Amino acid sequence: MPVLLVWGAVAALVLTALGGWAVVGGSGRGGAPGSGGATGSLSLPWPKGGQASVVDTGSGRSGTSGEQKPVPVASVAKVMTARVVLMNHPLREGESGPLVTVDQQAEDESGSVHESTVRVEAGQRLSQRQLLELLLLPSGNNIARLLARWDAGGESAFVAKMNRAAADLGMKRTVYTGASGFEPTTTSTSDDQLRLAREVMRDPVFRAIVATREVTVGGVTGTVSNTNRLLGTSGIIGVKTGSSTPAGGALMWAATTGEADGSGDGESPGLILGVVLHQRPDTTPAQGLQAAFDTTEELAAAARRAANGGGSR
Template identity: 40%
Template sequence: MSGMRIAGLMVSATLAVLVGFATPAVAADAPTVKAGEAYVVDSAGTIHFGKRQTRRVPVASLVKVMTAYVVLREARLTDTVTVTEADVKDAVRGGATTAGLREGERLTVRDLLHGLLLPSGADAASALARRYGPGKAAFVAKMNRTARALGLADTRYTNADGMPTPGNGGYSTAADQVKLAQRALADSTFLAMVGTKTYKVGKTAVHRAHTWRNSNELLSRSSGVLGVKTGYTRAAGYCLLFAAERNGVQIVGALLHDGRDRRFTTAERLLDYAERQIASG
């Protein structure tokens, strides 16, 4: 092996130690990943897969993970929020996925967070951001302050729902999204919500009935899956932030700019691959 090659390997190993991660193991059975960006790490800090994980790109509705994270620190789950006409119209006008909310409905924060995280409701994002900014601009400022506090140096938010913002788009990286997911999953309320397959809100005098189904198909396709969030815009492609517990170890990954169905199949393979890597020591 040449001296230059040896020196390069020594530098890579040194950098891995400095950032606090073990170097990813290389195995012949590593899955093919066609996503534009990808990253998988376990709770021990071992990186199992990386592909352009520090490239800044739009992440679509994965933004709503930060929205939920901020709300859970600002609100009580029993707080009630009234849905406005703007909450509904802004989501529909932008072509975003909605939770089917109607103007005048009064729902608890617990309900709205499920509407945010399961069907990926931009209307729920609007209602929560407006209430807990207060105002959307103030809420986005909180999102960005939180990102800095969590060490997400390559993340910038411009709204609470992840929809494109003309001329002023937000961005993140696969590595930052995994780091955020790890922090969010430490919150038992968030963990329970993103692992819920179906959530029902019964009709009352102040709101209509809702049934929200989780868009994360991985919950029904692979063992030990904990969540976390799907996303899609034309600019971001199909995205998936995913997590599972295998043999007592939490594995968290992100796939950005992937295919609609392929992201779930790839995530399954990456989880199985990481599990084998962990088992092999």
């Protein structure tokens, strides 16, 4: 049975900062998130609007810009969806996991022109790994809700798991109201999302999926492409994009410094993590996402130079 991609609004991505990376200049601030204090001297080209958080996991230096107030995060919410699924159903590298039967609701939602979906048919059998690929690469909202029903029996019960997982990570300004991020009531901050980024990038299966440019999933016509157009640019190896009119553009990203390949456990030297949120909200999803890409490309390039002992500009 064929699986076709159906595109509406592209979903959003985000990441939060931890540690003590001192930032000087622009609207950025250094020190631990929320501390307002600087402990060193590092300047990054922070966005003029929205929020951004960055951490160099090797040195522990971090920085944050923008007011850390909860904003819609769009499909960046799918990062937590993937985390909860992998917490409850761990996969080893190379494993496909159990087969999941596509239900009628997932098929019915496939035809939406108002959100990003993946065309699937009721009765189709796809592995857990394949569903995670369809969740994270083309950002299928119907796949997020299908995984929620498979894991918890219903989306409401799954969302409760998402919020418990957020609380366990200290994400105090985050509220999930759906598994896909389509609802504007799912809100967070870049600092909170960075906490999540550090956690999920420790999982080798998650890391491998978000670093994939395109993949062929059983039953798919052609290939499924990653919405993250920055893969391979400025050392970027993931993580998740997202966009909507209320959220603007969002991106949770990971980049290697060039000192190491960044393929370790998410805390290895050579890995920089970042999140940008609320870029050009209330425009079109495409405009917001492009702004998130532009902001991230500058931040990642400057952070890599700083990590390697050079100036940020």
